């Protein structure tokens with residue numbers, strides 16, 4: 001029997017989940033809307049809002065899961081990667097909670113947890129599989145050999161796919177985070193209206209910084225001809241940008257699948273909520289005979305349910321850490 005309380009505070013969502021014998025019974029997420037005013041996450045503000053949110057979010061999770069503090073058997077938390085000030089709130093809270101109730105502590109890697117979100121619900125992938133992990137800070141193709149045996153076989157050399165979405169949105173005067181808004185406008189536009197060059201990067205790695213610059217120059221040239229170009233063609237611009245980013249992501253994923261001879265393919269992370277990516281992946285699956293695993297929307301963007309399920313598998317392995325544990329902002333696998 002195990003009841004695990006899990007805390008996620010790596011960026012701008014304060015989230016607490018409960019995992020009861022491998023089943024998620026609560027997943028409370030407090031979003032921080034304050035950053036919308038600044039065009040990006042302000043680390044100091046994020047940390048302060050986590051401090052305000054953490055106690056009520058824990059209380060709500062206990063209520064949702066219908067358990068009390070006394071029922072908890074272990075505390076899992078995101079150790080990294082993420083913003084140091086944000087991580088510190090979750091890590092400090094987890095350590096204090098575990099110390100007060102004499103519970104074991106479980107440290108979870110946020111990027112591994114995004115992948116392990118696939119083990120919350122059915123159908124679950126079987127090992128080995130490939131996972132394209134695409135978030136605001138990372139873009140990785142990961143060879144997943146076991147729950148905690150993962151190898152990054154390709155990654156971005158500069159910006160992440162989420163950044164490519166968010167920075168394009170900023171150029172288009174859309175508020176932060178722009179990814180979901182580009183997705184929304186893209187549904188009404190023509191994905192082939194404008195063409196942007198695909199970066200030529202060797203192997204399985206990605207690059208998105210040149211892509212962003214290409215969009216910037218394209219819009220600058222168009223606005224010289226027509227100052228209202230963006231307003232008039234917003235849906236087509238969003239659809240074309242989204243289509244290009246999705247093609248870049250999937251072309252390398254196809255290459256990886258071929259190279260490793262693997263047909264079980266998953267996506268994870270905030271950008272896996274993107275409808276264009278989800279649809280194109282489903283089409284590729286039919287074309288190439290892949291078994292694809294696409295997470296439920298609630299488990300794509302940052303959430304503690306993924307920390308809880310990762311924590312559960314570490315709990316089964318008795319993989320605990322001591323009170324001397326510290327956050328690791330640049331944690332790798």
Ligand code: KG4
Pocket residue numbers: 011134135136137138161162163165166177178179180183269270271272273274275300301302
């Ligand atoms: O995984 P996540 O919630 O946080 C990080 O760990 O970074 O990912 C956030 C990123 C942001 O860049 C956001 O714009 C992007 O995921 N995102 C999307 C969509 N929903 C979230 N990008 C494109 N389309 C979406 N529907």
Ligand code: ZN
Pocket residue numbers: 110114135136269270301302
């Ligand atoms: Zn994330």
